[in-house]
Amino acid sequence: QKEVEQNSGPLSVPEGAIASLNCTYSDRGSQSFFWYRQYSGKSPELIMSIYSNGDKEDGRFTAQLNKASQYVSLLIRDSQPSDSATYLCAVIIESGGSNYKLTFGKGTLLTVNP
Amino acid sequence: GAGVSQSPRYKVAKRGQDVALRCDPISGHVSLFWYQQALGQGPEFLTYFQNEAQLDKSGLPSDRFFAERPEGSVSTLKIQRTQQEDSAVYLCASSAGGWSEQYFGPGTRLTVT
Numbered sequence: 001q002k003e004v005e006q007n008s009g010p011l012s013v014p015e016g017a018i019a020s021l022n023c024t025y026s027d028r029g030s031q032s033f034f035w036y037r038q039y040s041g042k043s044p045e046l047i048m049s050i051y052s053n054g055d056k057e058d059g060r061f062t063a064q065l066n067k068a069s070q071y072v073s074l075l076i077r078d079s080q081p082s083d084s085a086t087y088l089c090a091v092i093i094e095s096g097g098s099n100y101k102l103t104f105g106k107g108t109l110l111t112v113n114p
Numbered sequence: 115g116a117g118v119s120q121s122p123r124y125k126v127a128k129r130g131q132d133v134a135l136r137c138d139p140i141s142g143h144v145s146l147f148w149y150q151q152a153l154g155q156g157p158e159f160l161t162y163f164q165n166e167a168q169l170d171k172s173g174l175p176s177d178r179f180f181a182e183r184p185e186g187s188v189s190t191l192k193i194q195r196t197q198q199e200d201s202a203v204y205l206c207a208s209s210a211g212g213w214s215e216q217y218f219g220p221g222t223r224l225t226v227t
Contacts, residue, residue, distance in 0.1 A: 004156075032213060043205055043218040044157065088156050092213045095159075099170045100213055102147070104156025 003027065004091050006105035014113050019076040021108050023089030026070070032092040033065055035074045038107065039085045048074065079112045086110070116141070118219035120206050126225045127196045135191045135222045139208030146189050147216060148181055149205040157205050163189060164212070196226045 003026045013019045021035075032051055036044035050056045050063040050072065062075040072091075076083055086107040093103045119138040127133050139146050144165050149157035150173075159173040165186040174181070178197075183189040193200055203223050207216040 034215065036218075043203075043221045046215055046217060049215050090156070095170075095172065099172060101159040101162075101170070101173070102213065102216060103159070106154070106156050 003093050003103045004089055004105040006089050006108050008106055009109040010111055011108055012111045012113060013079050015079060015081060017079050019079045019083065019110055019112070021074040021076075021087050021089075021110065023072045023105055024070055025072070025091045025093070027091070027093040028067075028070060030091050030093055033063070033072045034090040034102070035061075035063060036088040036090060036104075037085045038088055044088055076110075081112045081114050084110060084112050118206055118208050118217055120204075120219040120222050122222060123220060124223050124225075126227060129197060129226055130195050132192065132194045133196055133224065135193075135204050135224070137189045137191070137206030137219060139187065139189070139206070140217060142210070143208035144186070144211050145209040145213075146183060147207045147209075148189070148191050149207065150175075151203045151205055151221070160191070193224075196224075198226050200224060201226045
């Protein structure tokens with residue numbers, strides 16, 4: 001089982017709709033969770049971090065965390081064509097010997113259609 | 115302020131050549147990370163520095179890969195005797211400390227021919 005799993009997509013939504021991106025992770029002890037956006041040919045850009053159960057809102061973005069279910073999601077309201085990108089879920093996971101690493105899923109490709 | 119910078123942005127190397135990739139983190143960031151990203155995959159952790167100390171190099175794929183950060187700021191990732199499987203985008207990230215939010219540079223696309 002991969003440590004961080006995401007549906008690869010593509011996820012296609014019409015402009016103005018809500019896009020819902022999901023991620024599950026394997027390490028029950030993980031405490032830190034991040035969403036990155038990556039445009040084609042560019043590097044990952046941090047858009048949200050979340051550390052506590054529940055919702056965290058920032059503009060059109062809402063991150064949701066449920067540690068009991070080992071599930072984190074990202075909602076994008078009023079989706080715009082400029083939101084079309086790959087969204088990477090990343091989790092700090094213990095890698096052994098008191099080492100931790102930021103572990104990424106493969107990413108979900110989102111396309112917002114005008 | 116300025117973000118993370120990396121150079122060169124593109125590098126083409128013949129198989130067997132040595133390459134050096136540079137990362138200049140955000141000013142004041144004590145933690146620096148190197149990742150490798152293959153097409154269609156998420157970034158994979160390579161190594162981590164806190165100031166000048168390399169605290170974790172467990173992700174380096176072979177002993178041909180070597181990273182340093184001698185003065186606790188700029189870091190260099192060196193790959194000796196490059197192989198075709200080394201072709202990837204190499205990303206550098208920095209954070210204010212430990213495992214807090216990481217900010218990525220633009221990456222170096224390495225192509226080994």
